[in-house]
Amino acid sequence: MSEFNDLSKENTDDIINTVAFKNFMENYTRTTSCPSIKLKAERKTTTVYNSKLGGTPYLPPDFEYPCNTDKDSDSEPLKLLAQLNFEELPKLNGFPSKGILQFYAACDDLYGANFDDWTEQTSFRVVYHKDIIKEESLLQTYSMDEAQNEEYFPFESEFLLTGELTSSPMSSGDFRFDKTFLDLYKQYIPTAAKNVYDLDEEIAEKVFNDLSQPGHRIGGYPFFTQSDPRDTDEYKNHTILLLQIDSEGSGKDEILWGDCGVANFFIKPEDLEKCIFSNVMYNWDCC
Structure with missing residues (x-):
């Protein structure tokens, strides 16, 4: 690496355009890349079995529909936020x-999240149905008023979800990013920086932009508009991204x-290995 010893003294463009920086980025991508499913949300009518955002959930006959159990609530039914059919x-x-894995949330100003306890499933619920009943006539029927607290939900009606297998490096928002990076x-490049923010502003901006992971996805690395709430001893072991739902679209097709x-x-x-979903961490943030 001796040929790169003076890189820390060069300007930003010189560093970004060096073979050393290119090799570093290739190595970083190779060593941290993780597979994920990139999800596409389309405004289409769905069945009770489909992977989707919103709509009518799959409800087996012995299933008790989840309600808000927060002490300050009126035990109102939660609303289907997302449903993932792993066979699709x-x-x-x-x-x-x-x-089928389901995510329910309250229609309130926090979308069911508890910012004091990210894993308390009172105003949200994560439910897994291992064995699927294919005969739809045997299922429960349930209809939630689409207009119910519509202003307190991130979207209207339903979106069909389809997935594409992909792979991407550790995102710049992940709480492990700073040290790993x-x-x-x-x-590859000598620096006295103690964190990424100590790097030249243009280099830091390029790194954060190139390694950002917005969009809807299952698995892989997360995206945040603020910071990763898992950077604490209490939540640092919640390392698997179960689901990410981003903002996109406009008008009635908006997810916000x-x-x-x-x-x-x-x-x-x-x-996840044991299909235990009672300790899932749910967070959302915005600009």
Whole structure:
């Protein structure tokens, strides 16, 4: 690496355009890349079995519909936020290959999140149905008033979800990013920086833009408009991105979390392996 010893003294463009920086980015991508399912949301009518945002959920006959159990609520029914049918989606290592996973949330100004306890499932619920009943006539029927607290939900009606298997490096928003990035960066380009923000502003901006991971996805690395709430001892083991729902669209096709925010659900690897969804972490933030 001696030929790059003076890079820290060069200007930003010189560093960004060096073979050293290119090799670093290639190595960073190679060593941190993780598979995920990129989701596409389309305004289409869905069945009770489809992967989707909103709409009518799959309801087996013995299933008790989830209600808001927060002490300050009136036990109102939660609304289906998202449903994932793993038989319809690309196979993702570590995730179920069958069954339906549902995400319910309260129609309130926090969209069911509890910012004092990210895992308290009172105003939101994550439910897994392992074995799917294919005969629709045997299922429960349930209809929630679409207009019910519509202003307190991130979208109207329903969107069909389809998925594409992809792979991407650790995002710049992940709480592990700073250390992971700098440990490798220093092997290629000498720097005294103690965090990414200490790097030249243009380099930091390029890194954050190139390694941002917005959009809807299952697995992989998250995107935030603020910061990763898992950067604490209590939540640092919720390392798996179970689902990310971003803001997009306009008008009646708009999905909007507050002021153009994003929602994330995280789970511990050991819980996902056992299909235990009672300790899922739910967070959303906005600009």
